[in-house]
Amino acid sequence: MGVWAWMMLKAHVLRRTKKLPPRIHSLPRLAAMAELGLSRERMDFLREFGAYQIEGRYPDAEQLEIDNDLAREELRRTREMLTWLSRQ
Numbered sequence: 001m002g003v004w005a006w007m008m009l010k011a012h013v014l015r016r017t018k019k020l021p022p023r024i025h026s027l028p029r030l031a032a033m034a035e036l037g038l039s040r041e042r043m044d045f046l047r048e049f050g051a052y053q054i055e056g057r058y059p060d061a062e063q064l065e066i067d068n069d070l071a072r073e074e075l076r077r078t079r080e081m082l083t084w085l086s087r088q
C-alpha cells in the first residue's frame with residue numbers, strides 16, 4: 001500500500017505545481033509540496049509510514065518488529081489515508 005500513497009501524493013504534486021514531482025520518496029515532503037492541508041495526525045502517519053518504505057528499499061536495514069495487531073492497525077490507518085487522498 002505504501003506505493004499507492006506515494007503515487008497518489010506524486011499525482012497531487014503534479015496537479016498542484018503543473019510540474020513533474022521530484023524524484024524523492026519522502027511522503028511528508030510530497031504532501032507539503034501538494035499543499036493538501038493534512039492534519040497533524042495524517043502528517044504524523046506519513047512520517048511513521050516512511051519506516052516501512054526504508055525496509056522495502058533497503059532489505060539489509062534493521063527490520064521492524066510487527067505483530068498481527070499492529071499490522072491490522074497499520075492497514076486500517078493506510079486505507080483511511082488512501083481514501084482521504086483519493087477524495088482530494
